[in-house]
Amino acid sequence: MGNLFASCGFATRAREKAFNKSLHLNETLLQTLRGLGLDHKHLFALYQIFSAMDKDKSGEINLMEFFEYIDLKRSRFSEKAFSVMDRNGSGEVDFIEFVLAVWNYCSFNHASLVRFAYDLYDIDGSGEIEHDEVVRCVREVWGSAWETSSSAQKIVDKLDAIMANTPNNRLSAALFQEFAVRHPMLLFPAFELQMEIQRKVLGKRFWSRATEKRGSLNVNALNWDHVKEVTMLSRQSSSNLLTSMEEDIGRQLQLKPADSVSSWGAVLDKNLRNGGESPLVTLKFTAYAC
Numbered sequence: 001m002g003n004l005f006a007s008c009g010f011a012t013r014a015r016e017k018a019f020n021k022s023l024h025l026n027e028t029l030l031q032t033l034r035g036l037g038l039d040h041k042h043l044f045a046l047y048q049i050f051s052a053m054d055k056d057k058s059g060e061i062n063l064m065e066f067f068e069y070i071d072l073k074r075s076r077f078s079e080k081a082f083s084v085m086d087r088n089g090s091g092e093v094d095f096i097e098f099v100l101a102v103w104n105y106c107s108f109n110h111a112s113l114v115r116f117a118y119d120l121y122d123i124d125g126s127g128e129i130e131h132d133e134v135v136r137c138v139r140e141v142w143g144s145a146w147e148t149s150s151s152a153q154k155i156v157d158k159l160d161a162i163m164a165n166t167p168n169n170r171l172s173a174a175l176f177q178e179f180a181v182r183h184p185m186l187l188f189p190a191f192e193l194q195m196e197i198q199r200k201v202l203g204k205r206f207w208s209r210a211t212e213k214r215g216s217l218n219v220n221a222l223n224w225d226h227v228k229e230v231t232m233l234s235r236q237s238s239s240n241l242l243t244s245m246e247e248d249i250g251r252q253l254q255l256k257p258a259d260s261v262s263s264w265g266a267v268l269d270k271n272l273r274n275g276g277e278s279p280l281v282t283l284k285f286t287a288y289a290c
Helices: 004-009 013-022 027-035 040-053 063-070 076-083 096-106 110-119 131-147 151-164 173-182 184-200 204-216 224-235 242-255 256-272
Strands: none
Touching: 013 040, 040 063, 040 096, 063 076, 063 184, 076 096, 076 110, 076 131, 076 184, 096 151, 096 184, 096 204, 096 242, 110 173, 110 184, 131 151, 131 184, 151 184, 173 184, 184 204
16 A cells, blocks of 8 residues: 555655645545544545546546445445435535545444444434334345345344333334344344445455544544534635534534533634634544444
8 A cells, every 4th residue: 555655646745735635635634534544545545446436527426336336236224324425415425525434334343333223223313213113224224135035034023022022112222232243144234335345445454453443532432423524624615614613503502412512612712713724623423332
């Protein structure tokens, strides 16, 4: 990878800066990516992969282009898992959204990926899912194989038996994770998807290190709030950055605890002191424990 990095035009600081400028990689974003274990050689390798996916050379990719490159059959689960790349609902994602989405999914450890899958179907965030949601989860994870797989049917039967013994016939996240440990076939296609993406994007060795690094981050959990925040910052110019941040702070006041809002307030204060230039974003993750 090091030789690739040197041979592909990063021998000088000037060329590195040109690469950053062409992809709108400001220092705030680069610092965040470095914190995730992604330096310039990884970003360039990821950009080559992204460009190979981007067949129409639009600078953006859609889910169809993504899954064609990975060469795995799409399922409703895989579509849901990566639809979070598409932040604005346009059906297209840019390079940074692609990088963060792939990092998020490929650096999950076993427990984190199980919880991620569960939360995709816990629509109301109650920490419990009903029978129909459990069936939908298994059906969508297994895709077309659901109809013919005896394993998938047996999994649902066993989950039904567990839910029948709960007070409200619901499945908690803890029970779901415990079941997934004892019955790894439950989410086998989800892990197969992860392994195939890891193999084709940077390699399993890199993602093994990334998973370890993610587990060592000094945070309680990880979710997509930080991805949205970082992506938003990467797209804002200095002229409208404060307006955008103030709008986000308003949403934080409505949706998040006070400690989350205070971190945004600190960022805004820092930005004001710097005259509105390149605020330092504090990484704050809030959902999936590693």
